[in-house]
Amino acid sequence: MKVFWFGHAFFKIVLDDKIICIDPYDESIGYVVPKNLSCDILLETHQHHDHNNESIINGKYELIKKSGKFFFNNISIEGLDTYHDEEMGEKRGGNISFILRSKNYKIVHLGDLGCIPSDEVIEKIKGPDVLMIPVGGVYTIDKDVAFELTNKIKPRIIIPMHYKTERLKFDLDRVDGFIKKFKNVFYEEKLEINDSESLIKYNGDLVVLEYLG
Numbered sequence: 001m002k003v004f005w006f007g008h009a010f011f012k013i014v015l016d017d018k019i020i021c022i023d024p025y026d027e028s029i030g031y032v033v034p035k036n037l038s039c040d041i042l043l044e045t046h047q048h049h050d051h052n053n054e055s056i057i058n059g060k061y062e063l064i065k066k067s068g069k070f071f072f073n074n075i076s077i078e079g080l081d082t083y084h085d086e087e088m089g090e091k092r093g094g095n096i097s098f099i100l101r102s103k104n105y106k107i108v109h110l111g112d113l114g115c116i117p118s119d120e121v122i123e124k125i126k127g128p129d130v131l132m133i134p135v136g137g138v139y140t141i142d143k144d145v146a147f148e149l150t151n152k153i154k155p156r157i158i159i160p161m162h163y164k165t166e167r168l169k170f171d172l173d174r175v176d177g178f179i180k181k182f183k184n185v186f187y188e189e190k191l192e193i194n195d196s197e198s199l200i201k202y203n204g205d206l207v208v209l210e211y212l213g
Contacts, residue, residue, distance in 0.1 A: 001013070001014065001015055001102075001104075001105050001107075001129075001130075001191075001192070001193045002014040002190055002191065002192050002193075003107075003130060003159065003190060003191040003192075003209070004190050004209070004212055005159070005161070005190075005209035005210070005211060005212060006024075006031065006034055006211070006212055007025070007031040007165065007167065007168070007211045007212075008023070008025050008029065008031060008050060008051075008161065008162055008168065009022065009023040009025075009045070009050075009051060009109075009111065009112065009132075009134065009161050009162045010022065010023050010024050010025055010031075010051075011023070011109065011132060011161075012037070012039065013100065013107065015075055015100060015102050015105065015107070016073075016074050016075060016102050016103070017073070017074075018040045018041060018072060018073070018075055019038070019039040019040050019041075020039060020040065020041045020042075020043065020077075020100065021037070021039040021041070021042050021043070021057060021061075022042075022043045022044075022045070022098070022109050022132075023043070023044060023045055023050075023051040023052070023109075023111065024037075024042070024051070024052070024053045024054065024056050024057060025049070025050040025051065025053055026049055026050070026053040026055075026056075028049065028169070029049075029050045029168060029169055029170065030167040030168045030169035031167050031168070031211070032167075033053070033056045034056065034212070036058060037056060037057055037058060038057065038058040038059045038061070039057060039061050040061055040062065040072070041061060041062045041064065041072060041077070042054065042057055042061045042062070042063050042064070043064050043065070043077070043079075043096075043098050043109070044063070044064070044065040044096075045095055045096045045097070045098065045109070045110075045111025045112060046084060046093065046094065046095050046096065046111060046112055047065070048112070051111075051112065052065070064077060064079065064098075065096070066079060066096070067079040067080060067081045067096055074102055074103055075100065075101065075102050076100075076101045077098060077099070077100055077101075078098070078099040078101075078124070079096040079097070079098050079099075080096065080097045080098075080099070080117075080121050080124060080125070081094060081095075081096065082094070082095045082096065082097045082110070082111070082113055082114075082115075082117045082121060083095055083113075083114050083115055083117075084112050084113075084114045084139070084140075085114035085115065086114055086115040091114075092112075092114060092139065095111045095112050095113055095114065096111055097109065097110045097111050097113060097117070097121065097125065098111070099124065099125060099128070104195075105129045105130070105193070106127070106128040106129050106130075107128060107129060107130045107131075107132075108125045108128040108130070108131050108132065108153070108155070109132040110125075110131070110132060110133050110134060111134075112134060112139060112140050112162065113133075113134055113140055113141055114139070114140055114141060115141065115145075116141075116145065116148070116149060116152075122152055122153065125153055126152070126153050126154060127153070127154055127155070128153070128155045128156070129155070129156045129157060129193070129199060130155065130156070130157045130159060130191070131150065131153060131155035131157065131158050131159065132159045132161050133146050133149065133150065133158060133159070133160060133161065134146065134160075134161055134162035134163075135160045135161070135162065135163050135173070135175060135178040136162045136163035136164055136172030136173045136174075136175075137172060137173045138171065138172050138173070139162075139172070140162055142173060143173060143177045143178040143181070146160070146178060147178065147181045150204075154204065155204070156199055156202050156203065156204065156205075157191065157199075157202045157205060157207050158182075158204070158205070158206050158207065159191065159206075159207050159208075159209060160175050160178050160179075160206065160208060163175040163178070165211065167211070175208065178206075179206060179208065182205065182206040184203075184205040184206070185205070185206045185207075185208060186202075186205060186206070186207045186208070187207075187208050187210070188207055188208070188209055188210070189209070189210045189212075190209065190210075190212075191207055191209065
């Protein structure tokens with residue numbers, strides 16, 4: 001398993017024999033759009049311009065932008081309906097949180113989650129190997145709610161996303177406040193897990209990925 005971060009909520013995940021991209025943005029938000037990017041599966045958590053720029057993905061791919069269960073050889077993907085705000089979608093609409101499963105790994109990308117999800121959703125996403133969680137506030141949960149949620153979900157590895165950087169053009173909170181909540185923080189160019197034994201070095205730890213741009 002390999003996880004790459006292109007900034008904001010945009011990730012590329014190599015899982016078994018599939019390449020999965022999640023939430024591609026357009027350049028208007030400040031990040032540089034990756035060149036020559038292709039994938040087998042494209043996931044979109046919601047239809048805002050900083051999460052659904054399909055035009056930058058080359059070639060053919062399976063597009064998933066709705067909730068439900070989907071199967072691709074040894075990989076399953078489940079989209080769960082959540083909300084983009086604390087008022088059940090009244091302000092910013094719905095959001096899909098995705099669970100990716102292979103034989104060895106469970107990965108959760110929460111999208112632009114705006115509130116603590118239902119107990120039913122928490123039960124489904126609980127205990128992932130990797131959790132990608134928004135921490136920047138304003139349009140999503142903030143660092144405090146994100147930390148509360150990680151304690152409920154109990155992931156092995158936590159990757160923060162959707163926070164203010166030097167490139168991002170609109171205001172969110174920076175990641176620093178979230179980082180301070182953790183004893184063990186790893187800074188990586190990418191997350192690479194070769195087998196179950198290599199997960200031993202992480203135990204509820206934070207992994208801050210470098211922006212690849």
